[in-house]
Amino acid sequence: TQLLEQSPQFLSIQEGENLTVYCNSSSVFSSLQWYRQEPGEGPVLLVTVVTGGEVKKLKRLTFQFGDARKDSSLHITAAQPGDTGLYLCAGAPDYGQNFVFGPGTRLSVLP
Amino acid sequence: ETGVTQTPRHLVMGMTNKKSLKCEQHLGHNAMYWYKQSAKKPLELMFVYSLEERVENNSVPSRFSPECPNSSHLFLHLHTLQPEDSALYLCASSREGGIHQPQHFGDGTRLSIL
Numbered sequence: 341t342q343l344l345e346q347s348p349q350f351l352s353i354q355e356g357e358n359l360t361v362y363c364n365s366s367s368v369f370s371s372l373q374w375y376r377q378e379p380g381e382g383p384v385l386l387v388t389v390v391t392g393g394e395v396k397k398l399k400r401l402t403f404q405f406g407d408a409r410k411d412s413s414l415h416i417t418a419a420q421p422g423d424t425g426l427y428l429c430a431g432a433p434d435y436g437q438n439f440v441f442g443p444g445t446r447l448s449v450l451p
Numbered sequence: 452e453t454g455v456t457q458t459p460r461h462l463v464m465g466m467t468n469k470k471s472l473k474c475e476q477h478l479g480h481n482a483m484y485w486y487k488q489s490a491k492k493p494l495e496l497m498f499v500y501s502l503e504e505r506v507e508n509n510s511v512p513s514r515f516s517p518e519c520p521n522s523s524h525l526f527l528h529l530h531t532l533q534p535e536d537s538a539l540y541l542c543a544s545s546r547e548g549g550i551h552q553p554q555h556f557g558d559g560t561r562l563s564i565l
Binding site: 383440 | 455492493494553554555556557558
């Protein structure tokens with residue numbers, strides 16, 4: 341059982357569509373981070389969310405941290421081919437275990 | 452350019468070989484990490500160094516041996532690896548070693564064990 345679950349596992353959409361991907365856990369996290377990893381490269385940090393209920397926007401990307409700090413979502417508006425990649429959520433649970441990554445959502449945006 | 456450079460980018464080795472992976476960060480960070488990324492598993496944290504002291508070793512087999520000679524360099528020495536060790540090995544650094552610190556990743560070494 342993974343500490344962080346991500347859904348969907350794969351997502352293929354057309355350019356211009358909107359989408360939401362999810363990161364869920366049964367544990368409380370003091371913070372969560374979202375990364376994007378493109379083929380042949382390492383993950384790149386997009387955002388860190390810390391406060392329950394927090395919403396952060398990064399251009400067309402909107403990140404939300406759940407009120408109970410057990411889940412997070414990433415919404416992309418008007419997706420573009422450049423958004424293609426593996427989206428990873430990561431964090432450390434409140435009870436002090438190691439920093440963990442979710443399995444990721446692999447997004448493909450078709451022109 | 453992420454500020455974290457890993458070499459080599461690709462490595463093919465036999466099970467009896469000894470090789471080393473190198474990571475160098477130019478960000479002035481104090482913490483460095485090794486991760487393993489396999490095709491069907493989430494990123495797995497292997498080792499954490501903070502101020503050149505190892506602070507985390509997640510039950511990694513002894514055939515993987517890390518070395519951190521200074522805060523800018525991190526090595527992963529490989530010896531008698533198994534086919535299941537084939538994976539992408541990622542190095543990362545952060546300003547401090549805390550769990551909230553954003554991590555800056557290199558582009559990885561793709562390792563294949565024959």
